[in-house]
Amino acid sequence: MVFAGGVGEHDAPGRAEILADLQDLGISISSSLNEAKASGVRRISASESKTTVFVVPAQEDLMIAMHVDQMARSGT
Numbered sequence: 001m002v003f004a005g006g007v008g009e010h011d012a013p014g015r016a017e018i019l020a021d022l023q024d025l026g027i028s029i030s031s032s033l034n035e036a037k038a039s040g041v042r043r044i045s046a047s048e049s050k051t052t053v054f055v056v057p058a059q060e061d062l063m064i065a066m067h068v069d070q071m072a073r074s075g076t
Contacts, residue, residue: 001027001051003044004058015044019053026050 002008003015012035019029028049033042045053 001053002056003054004056005060006058009055009057015055027053029053 001019007014015034016029016031019027026049028046029044030046033046034044036042039057041054041056043052043054045051
């Protein structure tokens with residue numbers, strides 16, 4: 001499972017709420033990892049979790065710039 005984008009990257013309480021009732025699916029997060037202020041790709045699942053959960057920076061601004069550049073070059 002992956003959380004990305006602004007809310008996925010920066011909303012620890014939101015991630016905890018979304019994952020709260022998923023223990024039956026083997027998903028367990030570490031409160032300390034989930035709430036840590038960190039950058040880059042990071043795991044927030046607990047060591048005993050059967051499913052690994054990551055927070056992944058989406059770099060939306062870079063993707064927008066790349067698409068605008070492609071459109072400008074193609075004349076679209």
